[in-house]
Amino acid sequence: MMSSVTQYPATLSVDYQDKPRDRVNVAFRLLMIIPVAIILSLISGGSYKYTIDHITYSAGNAGGIIILATVLMILFQQRYPKWWFDWNLALSRFSYRFISYLTLLRDEYPSTDEEQSVHLNLVYPNVKTDLNRWMPLFKWFLAIPHYILLAFLGFAAFICTIFAWFTIVFTGKYPKSLFDFVVGVLRWGLRVSAYSSLLITDIYPPFSLEP
Template sequence: MPTNPYPVQFAVDYPDRPLNRLTTFFRPLVAIPIAIVLGTVNGGTVQFGTDGGRPATFAAAGGLLFAGPLLMIVFRQKYPRWWQDWNRELLRFSNRVGVFLALLDDRYPSTDEQQSVRLDLPAPDARTDLNRWLPLVKWLLALPHYIVLAVLWLAALVAVIIAWFAILFTGRYPRALFDFVVGVGRWHNRVVAYAFVLVTDAYPPFRLEP
């Protein structure tokens, strides 16, 4: 562990046991129900009907709170705690679904229990811990991370495909691939927490490790 760890911490327990090969084989299909649930609270849009071939009724709800906290930090130097709690729990739920899809865990994602996924975010006092003007440019300052993450997520996709075959034949997720995919998730969560959830002013490090 670094002497000064980044305030956003993400980890997934390595499944040191045989993984379920059947659910691994059908993972995209098995994950459909929980993905729909996630979509309903993650700003997804639901079509209820059609009118002349066109969507008639839509409903969107939830999603990460960004504009509200940004305005409150800039104009009031305040970040309501329940907004922080909502963003943290939604990120945790999203990560559990992502971990399941990435084959890192074969237990079905819970909507509230942490299971093998641990994501810790700081709970800042906006007046003393956050620069009131920085949220206006954080999304732009994080641009180098977007570029790096695009490459890393492509590599992570290849790693998951290789791991899929490894699990089907051996029942185990190769540890090196596991650590890499978790590292990409860690990097992603740090950037999201900095640029969009706005809970820290510490610039995300360019590393996969904690």
């Protein structure tokens, strides 16, 4: 089932900064983002290895988007525990604040809990009426066309971000057209995630960058 863009149960918008950008902040963004990148990695299920007396140990961190367990709950019990949804929503919001900072869309340092200027919302589903219990088994396959397009769009957004870095450093402005394109790619990716991994909807994501 195809949805119109305005009805899709996953939304994302980022406020555009009209005032002159912080050129020093932007110039050293890859260094400044390291602390919050470490935090995001730790709560997203990252792992690391360390060696003591020539013995290598592995350590992992519980966390990340709850996907497989949600698939099983929808499949066998037709339930999506609300606290799982709340965790996925909070982690998604933090992740997109991080991405917005990394891609130079905003200058404020990503907060772990405050919304700031990145507005992401997901609609909590009524599993028995809104979701087909068997769909989670196939959504990853049905979303393949989106994955292919997003690979190209993501590369284009990367090039736009590099160009925006030079533009901001020399002029203090992020070109609005490039800003809208990068936000559109992030929005498209969120909708695909809402469908195939967050599992909040069976409505097929629109092929669109629009809000």
